[in-house]
Amino acid sequence: MGRGGSAVRDAVPDRGARPAWPRREHLAGDVLVHLMRDDVLGVLVALDLQDLVLVGHSMGGTVAYLVAQAQPGRIARLVVEDAPPPFPRERPVPARPAGELPFDWVVVPAIVDEVNDPSLRWWKHLPEITAPTLLVGGGPTSHVPQDLLVDVARAVPDCTLDPGDPLRRTRRPRVPARRFRGDRPQLARNRPRRLRACLSQ
Numbered sequence: 001m002g003r004g005g006s007a008v009r010d011a012v013p014d015r016g017a018r019p020a021w022p023r024r025e026h027l028a029g030d031v032l033v034h035l036m037r038d039d040v041l042g043v044l045v046a047l048d049l050q051d052l053v054l055v056g057h058s059m060g061g062t063v064a065y066l067v068a069q070a071q072p073g074r075i076a077r078l079v080v081e082d083a084p085p086p087f088p089r090e091r092p093v094p095a096r097p098a099g100e101l102p103f104d105w106v107v108v109p110a111i112v113d114e115v116n117d118p119s120l121r122w123w124k125h126l127p128e129i130t131a132p133t134l135l136v137g138g139g140p141t142s143h144v145p146q147d148l149l150v151d152v153a154r155a156v157p158d159c160t161l162d163p164g165d166p167l168r169r170t171r172r173p174r175v176p177a178r179r180f181r182g183d184r185p186q187l188a189r190n191r192p193r194r195l196r197a198c199l200s201q
Contacts, residue, residue, distance in 0.1 A: 132160075
């Protein structure tokens with residue numbers, strides 16, 4: 001962890017042996033995204049963090065939406081990459097990769113089940129997000145239906161949509177970033193790579 005990381009680590013609820021990704025076998029039947037949201041909110045409250053730039057990708061983007069809805073006064077800017085809130089879909093549970101994994105496999109089928117949301121219960125709260133929001137699409141190769149990102153951008157009061165493209169990481173951003181910059185804002189990230197790969201299958 002970087003400077004100040006120990007304070008964040010100590011504020012995260014101890015649900016297992018690895019603070020970076022707490023084990024949740026006994027919690028797999030619960031609403032995992034809400035648990036992740038509550039973990040983040042607990043850190044924000046424990047450390048009294050304000051004026052944050054919150055960044056979420058894929059599943060972390062869903063958590064970022066919920067945090068911004070629950071504590072809008074703490075979030076100065078919101079950046080979400082390729083992640084609408086859960087929506088109606090049918091996705092098979094992916095096969096478990098061979099060998100030892102750096103995360104708890106039990107959460108994968110639980111999350112796959114959870115992100116199928118025919119009721120769209122979280123969409124109605126998108127207008128409660130008050131932070132200027134940058135929503136970055138995944139481009140034509142994304143598994144996320146990109147038209148849903150257009151619907152999200154319409155629902156969030158102050159939202160800029162960058163549709164994205166496969167080469168965006170090697171190009172200058174096409175969306176002006178000035179409104180998302182602050183004076184060294186604190187940054188929260190959620191990007192577990194191998195877990196994300198499994199969930200995107």
